Amino acid sequence: xxxxxxxxxxxxxxxxxxxxxxxxxxxxxxxxxxxxxxxxxxxxxxxxxxxxxxxxxxxxxxxxxxxxxxxxxxxxxxxxxxxxxxxxxxxxxxxxxxxxxxxxxxxxxxxxxxxxxxxxxxxxxxxxxxxxxxxxxxxxxxxxxxxxxxxxxxxxxxxxxxxxxxxxxxxxxxxxxxxxxxxxxxxxxxxxxxxxxxxxxxxxxxxxxxxxxxxxxxxxxxxxxxxxxxxxxxxxxxxxxxxxxxxxxxxxxxxxxxxxxxxxxxxxxxxxxxxxxxxxxxxxxxxxxxxxxxxxxxxxxxxxxxxxxxxxxxxxxxxxxxxxxxxxxxxxxxxxxxxxxxxxxxxxxxxxxxxxxxxxxxxxxxxxxxxxxxxxxxxxxxxxxxxxxxxxxxxxxxxxxxxxxxxxxxxxxxxxxxxxxxxxxxxxxxxxxxxxxxxxxxxxxxxxxxxxxxxxxxxxxxxxxxxxxxxxxxxxxxxxxxxxxxxxxxxxxxxxxxxxxxxxxxxxxxxxxxxxxxxxxxxxxxxxx
Numbered sequence: 001x002x003x004x005x006x007x008x009x010x011x012x013x014x015x016x017x018x019x020x021x022x023x024x025x026x027x028x029x030x031x032x033x034x035x036x037x038x039x040x041x042x043x044x045x046x047x048x049x050x051x052x053x054x055x056x057x058x059x060x061x062x063x064x065x066x067x068x069x070x071x072x073x074x075x076x077x078x079x080x081x082x083x084x085x086x087x088x089x090x091x092x093x094x095x096x097x098x099x100x101x102x103x104x105x106x107x108x109x110x111x112x113x114x115x116x117x118x119x120x121x122x123x124x125x126x127x128x129x130x131x132x133x134x135x136x137x138x139x140x141x142x143x144x145x146x147x148x149x150x151x152x153x154x155x156x157x158x159x160x161x162x163x164x165x166x167x168x169x170x171x172x173x174x175x176x177x178x179x180x181x182x183x184x185x186x187x188x189x190x191x192x193x194x195x196x197x198x199x200x201x202x203x204x205x206x207x208x209x210x211x212x213x214x215x216x217x218x219x220x221x222x223x224x225x226x227x228x229x230x231x232x233x234x235x236x237x238x239x240x241x242x243x244x245x246x247x248x249x250x251x252x253x254x255x256x257x258x259x260x261x262x263x264x265x266x267x268x269x270x271x272x273x274x275x276x277x278x279x280x281x282x283x284x285x286x287x288x289x290x291x292x293x294x295x296x297x298x299x300x301x302x303x304x305x306x307x308x309x310x311x312x313x314x315x316x317x318x319x320x321x322x323x324x325x326x327x328x329x330x331x332x333x334x335x336x337x338x339x340x341x342x343x344x345x346x347x348x349x350x351x352x353x354x355x356x357x358x359x360x361x362x363x364x365x366x367x368x369x370x371x372x373x374x375x376x377x378x379x380x381x382x383x384x385x386x387x388x389x390x391x392x393x394x395x396x397x398x399x400x401x402x403x404x405x406x407x408x409x410x411x412x413x414x415x416x417x418x419x420x421x422x423x424x425x426x427x428x429x430x431x432x433x434x435x436x437x438x439x440x441x442x443x444x445x446x447x448x449x450x451x452x453x454x455x456x457x458x459x460x461x462x463x464x465x466x467x468x469x470x471x472x473x474x475x476x477x478x479x480x481x482x483x484x485x486x487x488x489x490x491x492x493x494x495x496x497x498x499x500x501x502x503x504x505x506x507x508x509x510x511x512x513x514x515x516x517x518x519x520x521x522x523x524x525x526x527x528x529x
Contacts, residue, residue: 019060022080030104039178039200040244042085042100045135049098049248050089057087059117079105083138084114086121088130091252094260097125100135103178108138110183115159122162129261131171133251134191139207140183163190168364171258173251176237177244181207181225188236192361193313195250196227196237203230203237235317235354253311257325257332258365266366269330273307275501283497287413287439294341297322300372300412301335304328304501310335313358318350323358325367329505334362337372338423340413347396347419348379349387356395363403368508371400371409375419376446393422394528400424402525406511408433408504411482411491415442426490433507434491435500440482442490447476
């Protein structure tokens, strides 16, 4: 072997040695600490998420970029890969851009070099139309490198701009897999899907120490930003997962319903199982005769969509409305449904925010929307008004009417007032199909309440007020049923519940957007909030 060949071999060996020192194999103590905290390492998370052998790392040899006296002596060994693992991999044989912060490197903080890596991968996602996934486990920006105006003046503006560009172009995910206060939360706020991990992850604009300094309130990390707060109470996160593996599985599942980008069609499953006979039969029996009683809305969803295909988002937040992806004859769709077991299915501020964001995601990526309606209206009262329900309740109909994907509505039982409009009932949005079940009751408000308000004097003047009230209620029941709703083509058909799946599937299959640009020639409608 020649001297030149020996020199090249030495160089290759030297580079490989450097790579090994920054990889998990070269840092066993750091790996052990992460495992003792019941967490995978950043590289283990990437490997778990990606198909075997498909991840190509970008910036593995990145080193800190000292900007202050404290950081002047930092070397690559002080911050391997500058604490951020970035690259392009494949998930279910489709390319995905991935960023994973490494908690074992300076607490997972993002320095200037790590920030450049993050932007590099985000730019590839933008330019090539890859889904963009961030796996957060760290404290946001590296403060030691941020105490210098020269590099810091550039701020997050570049990445915020990138995130806005990515929004609606490619699916975006921010998984909170460890500490996530500050910058990771800011990133998550602009993403479509935000899973958290029970026991280890947090989410919030500021951590406990800053909250204590600014407001004098001593709260633990979990009390301030754990899954109980952010996934269940506030709905900032979409799902709370048992462990790292479950979180990564949720990301894979989420992406499986969506196209690579907005120019592609959503991926259709190769095969599917229709609901079983017992599930279809349950559709006829699930709604009780007493309109005041709740029932299992999930039984209805499962009786319409493909078996085992429903993936619910924000299942523990705003439970009065259900949102999630499903498949219908193998095709991904979005489902929104009022849940009569929680607040009677009434629409409040949280339900409006949850469902409108979901519809926006569906429309951005070409998923038809199925709306299952059983709604008594918009939640009234001083507390609800104080939350801005009047304006928030406009967000769902705003998104439904802006959406260009196929839309199908099914009124299951109550379709009252603006709640019915907000859910897209009847002709309140441009639907491909508007159905009602024989159990449907459509009116400006609930019959009993309407009679009490509109006919109060007549009832009070009657010889038998109770009998008069009952008479009026029965009279109007005959004028608010499904058959009358169809009599003037306010809906397209009244169907046997068992026939719902077939009608919905055919309507979606036949839908094709052939419309020209909307009139008038405006830039865009203005979001109610």
